[in-house]
Amino acid sequence: MDVLALIIYGIVLFPNVESFIDFATIDIFLAFKHERKSLVLAIILADTYHSLTLRHERRGGMILCCLPILYLWFTSWMFKRGSQIEIKNKSEWAHSITNLSEKIISWYSQKQNIDEVVCQCGDFPNVPLLGTKGCVNYNPALAIRKLGYPIRSPPVKDSITPFMVYDMTKELDMLNKIRHSWDMVIKKGRELGKRNCNVEGSYQQWLSERVQHVKLPFRSPILIIEGTPIQEPMSQEEIEKLKEELAKFEK
Template sequence: MIEEYTTLLRCPRIQVDRAYSRAAYVPNFLKKLMSITGMSEQWVTARIKQKRDNKYMPGKNLRDLILAHPYVRKRVDIFAFSIYGLVIFPKALGHVDEAVSDLFDRLDKRVTPVPAILAETFMSLSACRRVGEGRFIGCAQLLLVWFHSHFWKVEKISYRVFSENYSPLKELVATPRRDDTTEEKWLVILQNLQEEDVEWRAPWMIPSEILYRCGEFNWVPLLGIWGAVGYAPLLVLRQYRSRQFVLATQGLVQCEFSFKEDNYKKKVREISNAWNQIHRMKILAVNPMTTPEYNLWWGRRINDNIPASSQEDVRPIEEHLQVVPSELEIIKQDFEKRSLKLGKKIEQLEEEKMRLGLDVDIHKLEAERLRKGKNKAEEDLDSLKIDYKKLQLSIRTASLGKTSEQWRQEIKEEKTKADQWEKKFQDALVRESVLEKNLSECQNEKARLKAR
C-alpha cells in the first residue's frame, strides 16, 4: 500500500524514502501555529482548546482565517494544514490535533507523509477490530479510493496511466459511484469476498519496485504521528501479481506501540535508523498466486511465524518474486515498442525528405545554369543572324574582288556555323525540358512526404 498511496497522492516534491519521524522534543504547539498562520501569540493562545492531555485548534477558526488572511501564501498553508488535520488525521471531529503540526512543519523538508498516513490507518483499523466497534480516525477518503480500486473489476486499462500528468485520484473522484450501498450491504460484501472478487492489483498501479523491509526488521516499520506499527508488504504480494509465500512474522505484532508508552523514544529512534537502510526489490507477476505452504499457514492463522524450511526447499525471497509480466506491463511494453518503431519510421522519412530537398536544390541550380546558357545561345544566334544579313547585303552592294567560288565557300562556312548554333540552341531547349520535368517530380514527391 505504500507504493499505492504514494501514487494516489502524487506529490513530486517529496522523497519517497524520507519518512516522517517524530522529533525527540516536539516544539511548542503555540509556536507551530504562529508560524503556520502568521498570527500573533495572543490570537493563537485565545483559540487553542485542550482536552485531557491533548491540545487542538478548532477547524472553524482556521476556516475563517483562510477567508480573511491578507496573504495568499498563508491562506494556502492554512488550507493545507486544515486538510491534514481534518481529513487525513481526523482525531477529534472538527479540530486539528497538535501532533499534526509537527508532521506538517516537516513537509518543507520533503519528507513523505505516506508511512504516517498508513500507520494511523492500520492502527485505527486494528483498534476497531479488537473491540469490535469504534470510530475510524484514519483517512477514510484515501481508504475508500483503495477499496474501490480493489473491489471493482476494470475491463479495460486506459493508456492515460502511462502519461506523466495522469492522476488516478482525480480520475477516481470524477468516476460515478453508487451511493445506495448500505452499511449492512457492505458487511455482506466483505464477509463473502472470494479470491476471484478481488482486483489484486489496482488498474492504475504500475510498480517497478517495492519496499519490503527496513534495516534489521523483516518488514517495514511505519511511524505515525500518535504511534507506530509494523507493515509486511511481502504478505500482500498478490497486489503485485506475485506468488504469495510464507513470511517470517515473529515480532510484527510487538512493533505496534503508542507514543504515550514508556520508552517510546528509543523505539522511534530504532525505526528512524532502520529507514536509513531500506531494501527494495523489483517485482513481476506469476501463477499460481499462492504456494501450498501459504494456504496451510493462512488456514492456521499463525501470527508469529518462523517458517521451518527444509534443506531441499531453501529459496531466497528474490526467487519468490521472479515472474512474467502482467497485462498492464505487456500493454506498456507493446506501447513502447510501437512508439519506438514509429519513431524510427519518422526518422527515416525525415532523412528521405532531406535528401529529396537537396536533390531539388541541385536541380534548381542546374536549371538556372541552363537558362543562362540558353539566353546566351539565343543572344549569340541573334548576333550571328545580324552578321549574316550584313554579309549578304555587302555581297550585293559591293564587289570585294573575290571569285564566285570564294563567295560560295565563305557562305557555306557561315551556314555551317549557323547550323551549329541552331543545334546548340535546340539541345539547350531539350535539356531545359528534362530539368523542368525532374523538378516537377521532386516537388510532387516532397508534397507527398509532407502529407504523411
Template sequence: MENAIRRTHRYEFKKPDLESLRNLGRMVKNPEHFRNRYGYLLNILRTNVDEGLINTLVQFYDPLYHCFTFSDYQLVPTLEEYSHWVGLPVLDQVPFHGLEPGPKIPAIANALHLEIADIKNKFITRAGLQCLPYNFLYQKATICFERSETDAFEAILALLIYGIVLFPNVDKFVDMNAIQIFLTQNPVPTLLADTYVSIHERTDKERGTIVCCAPLLHIWITSHLPRPKVKPEYLPWSQKLMTLTPNDIVWFNPTCDPELIIDSCGDFNNVPLLGTRGGISYSPVLARRQFGFYMEMKPVYLILDRDFFLYKKDDANQRAQFKKAWYSIIRKDRNQLGNRSVIAHEAYVKWVIDRANKWKMPYPRQRLVTSTVSAIPLPLPPESLEGYQKQLDIERRENSMWEVKYRKKKQEYDTVKNLLDQQIQANCKEKNENARLKASIQRKEDFLDKICPGRKKRRMDLFNGPHLDSEE
C-alpha cells in the same frame, strides 16, 4: 471448519466538513499545474467516503499480522499503493517522527508565499499543538485567488487539505504536525502509518474514533474490489465482502507497477512506519499479489505484534529504532520478487485459512473455502455435492495444466533470451574486431604515407580524379 463468529464493534472515522474546502478546490484554474506540484490532493478531497464499507473493512483487521485477513486471502495497504493514489513519491529520507521542534515562522511563510507578518501571531494552541485556524487560512486563500496570486493560493489550499483531510486532528485547525509534513513533501509514509496506528489502537480497545485519512483508505480498498457490470441489488457490505473469492479481488493495478518496492528497513524484516501519534510495521511479503507477483509458500518468521507503540507510551524507545532503520532502506526489483502471477501457493492459502479460523470471521461465511480453488457461494444442496467434487477435480487438473504450461513458456522464454544475449555478444565482439582492424589498417596507411613521399597525393588523385571510362 471453524464456524464461530467474532464479535463486531462500531467505530467512527474522523469526518471533517469538506464542503467549503471543496468549493475552494473548484477555484483551481490549472488542475494539472496543481497536480504536478502537490499530487492528487484534489482527487482525495473530492472522494465521497462510503462509511459502511470502511467500517466493515476495519472488522477484518488482523492485529497479529497488521493486514486485513479474510476467509482465504489477505489485503495489505502498502507504501507503493498509497504513493500511487496520493500522486507523490516516497522520498529517501527519514519520515516525519515528531522529534524536531516545529518549523520557524519564516519557513512557513516562505512555503505559503506569504509575508511573515501575514501569519505572525496567528498560531493558537489546541490539543497541545500549535495550530493555524482554518478560517484564517481559508480567508487568505480567497484573497490570494482574487489577486491572481496563484502560487500562494495553491500552497495555502494544499496545506488546508493536509491539515483537514490527510492528517485530521483538531477540528477547524491545521496543526503543526500537518504543517511539518507539508514542508517535507514526503507525506506518504506518515499517511500509511496513521492508517495502521489508528486502526490498530482502536480495534485493540474495541471502540473509538479512527483518526486517519478516510478518503485515501476508501480509495485503496475500492481499487481492489470488483466493479459490477450491472447495478447490483442492495446488500450490506458485510455480505458483499464475505462472498468475494480470491478470483474476484482486483489484485494488480497495471497503472501501479513500481520498478522497486520497499521490502524492509535496517534491521527490521518488514517496513517500520512512523506516524503522527505512534509507530507500527507491515510486511510486504503478504502483498506480493498486489504487486502482480506469485505468492509462494506461507511466510516464515513473520512477527509483527511487537512492532506497535504510541509516542506517549514509548518506554522501549522504539521511535529511535524505527527512525534509525529508515537510514537503510532495502528495496527489491521485479527480478527479485519472483514470477509474474496473482495466484497463490496452496500452502500459503492453507495458512490464511488456519489464521482466519483461529482469529474467527466477524460475519457468517457465505461460501465454501478451499485452499486449491475459488470457493462457490453457500448454501450448497446435498444433491450437488457429487457435482461439486467433480468441479474441484476438474479445476485442480486445470490448475496443474496451467502450471505446466507456465513452466514450459518460461523455459522457452529463457532459451530465446539466452540466444539473443549470445547473438548480441557476438555482434559486439565482431564490431570491436572490425574497429580494431580498421584502426590497424589506418595506422599502416599513415606509416606508408610518411616514409613514401607523394604516396598520399597519388592515392588521393586515384580516388578523386576522373575515371578511366570517362576518359575514353
C-alpha cells in the same frame, strides 16, 4: 508563501490543537519544498493502519481517520473492473465484504508498474510506519500478491509479528530507531519471481489456519427483511366490483 503553505498544511491535514502545527505537518512541508516529494500518502497509510489495528485489538469502535481515502481505495482497487459498486447500507456492505471471493478481488493493476518492493527497513523484519497518532508496522509478506508477485510459501513469523506505539511522547527511543531504519531500506524485485498474482505451495493451508486465528471471516449479518403488513379480507361486493372493472379492461 511558505508561511501560508505551512498554515494550510496544519489546518487542513492535522487540526489537532488550536494554534499548533505538529511535526508531521512540518516534515511533509519540508519534504515537498526541498525534494518535491509529498509524504501525505505515507502519513495517511500509517494513520489508517494504526486505526484499523487499534479497532481490531479493542474489538470494535469507529474509524474516523482518513475514512474517505480508505473507502476510495476499497472501491477502486478491491473489485475487478465490471463489478458494480452500488450504494449500500451498513448491513449490505458487511454482507458483501464477508462473501468476497478470490476471483472478485483485483490483485494487481498494470498501471502501478512496480519493479521493486520495500520488504524491510533496517533491523526491523518488516516496514515500520510513523503517523500522527502513533506507529504501526506494515507487513509486505502478506501484501506481496497485491504488489504483483506470487506467494510461494508461508511468511516467516518474525516478518508478520505486529507491534504498536500508542503514545509517541513516551517511546522516543523506539521512534528514533524507526526513523534511522528508513535510512536502510531493503528492496526486492527480480528475486520475487515473475510477475503474476498466483498463490503456490503451502501458503493456502497456512492462510486457512490464520483465518481461524484472527477470527475471519466475520459472521455474516442477518439481513432484516421487513414483513408485509397483513391486509383485511375483501368483502364479496368489492370482489364483484373488481371483476367488473377487470372485464371492462379486457374488452
